[in-house]
Structure formats: structure tokens, C-alpha cells
Amino acid sequence: MPAETPDPRVRTWSPVCRAVAQLLGPYAEVVLHDTATDRVLAIWNPMTARAPGDRSLLGELDELDPSAPDVYGPYEKLLPDGRRLSSVSAVLRDDAGRPSAVLCVNLDRGPLDQAAALLTNFAAPTAPRPEPLFERDWTERINDVVGGHVRAQGRPLERFTREDRLAVLRELDAAGVFAVRRAVPVVAVALRISRSTAYALLAELKHPAAPRKN
Amino acid sequence: MPAETPDPRVRTWSPVCRAVAQLLGPYAEVVLHDTATDRVLAIWNPMTARAPGDRSLLGELDELDPSAPDVYGPYEKLLPDGRRLSSVSAVLRDDAGRPSAVLCVNLDRGPLDQAAALLTNFAAPTAPRPEPLFERDWTERINDVVGGHVRAQGRPLERFTREDRLAVLRELDAAGVFAVRRAVPVVAVALRISRSTAYALLAELKHPAAPRKN
DNA sequence: CCGCCTCTGGACTGAGTGTCCGAGTCGGAC
DNA sequence: GTCCGACTCGGACACTCAGTCCAGAGGCGG
Numbered sequence A, B: 001m002p003a004e005t006p007d008p009r010v011r012t013w014s015p016v017c018r019a020v021a022q023l024l025g026p027y028a029e030v031v032l033h034d035t036a037t038d039r040v041l042a043i044w045n046p047m048t049a050r051a052p053g054d055r056s057l058l059g060e061l062d063e064l065d066p067s068a069p070d071v072y073g074p075y076e077k078l079l080p081d082g083r084r085l086s087s088v089s090a091v092l093r094d095d096a097g098r099p100s101a102v103l104c105v106n107l108d109r110g111p112l113d114q115a116a117a118l119l120t121n122f123a124a125p126t127a128p129r130p131e132p133l134f135e136r137d138w139t140e141r142i143n144d145v146v147g148g149h150v151r152a153q154g155r156p157l158e159r160f161t162r163e164d165r166l167a168v169l170r171e172l173d174a175a176g177v178f179a180v181r182r183a184v185p186v187v188a189v190a191l192r193i194s195r196s197t198a199y200a201l202l203a204e205l206k207h208p209a210a211p212r213k214n
Numbered sequence C: 001c002c003g004c005c006t007c008t009g010g011a012c013t014g015a016g017t018g019t020c021c022g023a024g025t026c027g028g029a030c
Numbered sequence D: 001g002t003c004c005g006a007c008t009c010g011g012a013c014a015c016t017c018a019g020t021c022c023a024g025a026g027g028c029g030g
Helices: A008-023 A112-122 A138-153 A162-174 A183-191 A195-206 B008-023 B110-120 B138-153 B162-174 B183-191 B195-206
Strands: A028-034 A039-044 A071-078 A084-093 A099-108 B028-034 B039-044 B071-078 B084-093 B099-108
Touching: A008 A028, A008 A039, A008 A099, A008 B008, A008 B071, A008 B084, A008 B099, A071 B008, A084 B008, A099 B008, A138 A162, A138 A183, A162 A183, A162 A195, A183 A195, B008 B028, B008 B039, B008 B099, B071 B138, B138 B162, B138 B183, B162 B183, B162 B195, B183 B195
Parallel strands: none
Antiparallel strands: A028 A039, A028 A099, A071 A084, A084 A099, B028 B039, B028 B099, B071 B084, B084 B099
């Protein structure tokens, strides 16, 4: 993973590159090439010793030809150590539509005895989910959360500040409560605020840029 | 492959999407989501019936938080027909650095798992689903329940009888799924029936006295 | 071919969601 | 006390969504 690369193209494309590199685990390398200088812009999961700044040596795809396709491959590549790769390349264009970089994904097809390990590796971990979501007695969870804040603040509901209420709503939202039908009015009642205010606060949660609307 | 999409984001990202879709062959689908409207912008190699314009249902990867990572996953997803997917998501940003879209790559692990099992040559009745323990979001619960019935009936979804579907809906209802907003259409799609039919069957669940309404 | 049954897409209505605004409240500054 | 800014409130509104209903399109056994 490149450290500090001020090149805007790297900034633009790196999320995709990282995503692909991550999906394919340790068996694929993702390379961003600078077409103009024919050098490596950035590289993820390098399988070879290449580093940013090295020559790209991708003379074959003539991205000069405007009629040429944007996506090449998959084609086979060979590594000095004998490993076989499946590769695809894509011509990436800037807003003006001119080629600005070339993306190459090199997937190690690997010897068969490695295949099992490779494949089972895909079956791995299943990292934590972005969201837990879904609760059956969401009504109780509301009371639970609200009650917790009342106790934590040592204030009765009527004396809650705007920030207190925001905090409660933030927590309820994180708990996925608002994915449930008719939840907002219920929450409003529980918080002893009007439906309007509830929506106003929720809007502020989502767009902190515009704190004041009302 | 989308036909005429004037959206500039699709133009920008489609080469990468096509490259990835092509690399991973028929077993991966690539989806571009519009974060603002929570809808599908474009899709390559669709494994589900989704099309541009459909709701994305990606539960708020909070693109508000600047400290949030740009790349999520790989995490596990379930399809109604029981296939298991490895997925990664990447937040794509415009030149100003603001999130403009989300890229999801969904890789069908089935063939890979199969190959792995074959290669390792060990029986292992395919690991009887490690987790009824975790609380997953309702979308997956739907797929989970539907997939379970498919396996139990030994019939593909298209050959389900009215009673089969009623049973699925009964179970989903008992699980409280229909308390979630917009859940019915999602269930209908998962069950491969129309929205109308879904409601008709649900009505029958609630009023068995009036079996025929339609 | 003919009922019988079920599913389907479309139309339609009411319910629920989210936004906006004018008006009222509160507390602090003057 | 009066003014003012920050906040909340209820009501109005537009829009999406939830359910219902129906006419028509099959599937299927007689």
C-alpha cells in the first residue's frame, strides 16, 4: 500500500484498487500505471518486486488508438518464478474522457496444490458487518435507551438539552430503530418532543453541515 | 451491461467495473450504487434480478463520517437461493473528495467452496451453517428463511406451491420482518412473486376465513 | 376447448414519511 | 422591560409507501 501519494489519480482510483485487492486476498496484485510516463503509479498486494516509479513495461496495449477497447483480457501472464497469472487491464479516463491511467489486476492462478488453500481462504472470516440492525421489541429498546440517558444525565426528560436528545437519537439510529415502521412518532413521544422536532433533530444527525434549519 | 447511461459517474467508473466483472468471470457481479438516492446506478454480470434504478438497500455506510474507511469487507452475504457471496464495497469519491458512489463486488463462493472441498478431498458435509447465533440484518434474514425452505422442499423457487410460499411468509412474519419498512417488496422479489401476490398471501395468513380474495 | 384456479401488472386510495413555515416560548443581553 | 436569537410546536403540504382491487394472462385437469 502506497504511503503518501499526492497524485490525484491515485486518490481517485485507490478505493477501487483497494477493494479489489482486498476481495482477492493475497493472491492478486493491483497496479495503477501512468500511461504518459509508462511508470507504476501505485501498487497493492505486490507479487513482484515492483514499486511506484518503476517502469510499467506495458507496451502491448496501445491506448493511443481511440477505437481500442477500454478493457483488455483476461489474458495470461507468466512470472519469472513460474507462477501463472490471469490479468485484466482497464483504461481509466479523466473527466474529459482522455486516458489518464491504466489499471491492471493480476490474479495468481497458482499450482493446483495451492488451489485448495486459495479457495478455502475465500471462505474465511467474514469480517464484522457494518450494522447489527433488527430488533423485535424495538419499543422496549427505545425505552431502554431513553431511560439509560436519563439516568446517565441525572436529568428528567423535560430538562434534556438539545445535545442530550441528539445523543439519544444517534444511539437509536445506530441500533437501527428507525428502519422500523412508525418508529419516529413513537420515539418522539418517548422523548417528549414533537414529531417535527424529532425529524429536525434526525435531519441534523444526517447533515451536520446544516445545523440550523428551523 | 447498461445501455445508454448519461450519468457521468458510470462513465468514470465503468472501465474498472467491467474489468473486475470480466476477471472474475461469471461468478461475480459488480454493482455501482448511488449513495444519494440509495439506488443502483449500473450493474455488470447481475446474479440477482436487480437493475439500474432499483433500491440499493445498503444500510447507510455512513459516508458522513470522514474517518470511516473507504473500503468495507470482505463480508458474507446470502442470496435467496442459498448461494453464499463474498462481498467488498468501496466508497468512490469525486474530484472534490466527496463520496459520489459506492462500488460493490459480489463473488459467488459456491463454485470456489466446491472446488476447495473437492481438492481437499475431505467429506465435510459442507459445514452445517455455523451461526444461528448472530443477529444479522433483516435482508439476510429473508434470504436465510427463503433459502432454508428451498433446501427443505428440495424445489427451486419457481416450483414452489402456494402452501410453500404461505409457510415462508408465516415464518418471516413470525420473525417480525414485516415490521420493517419496505420489507414486503423485498420479500416478494426474494420469493419471485409479485407484490400483489405477496399481499394476497399475507392477507390470507391473517384471515384464513376468507381463503379466496383474488 | 372449457372452466377453475392462481399469479400478475396496473390502478387506486389511504396511511405513513419527511419538509417547511408561522407562531409561541424561553433565556440572556441590553 | 424589551429585543433578539435559539429552539420547539402544531399544522400544512408533498411525496412515498402500504394495501386493496381488478381485469387479463397463463397453467392444468376434464
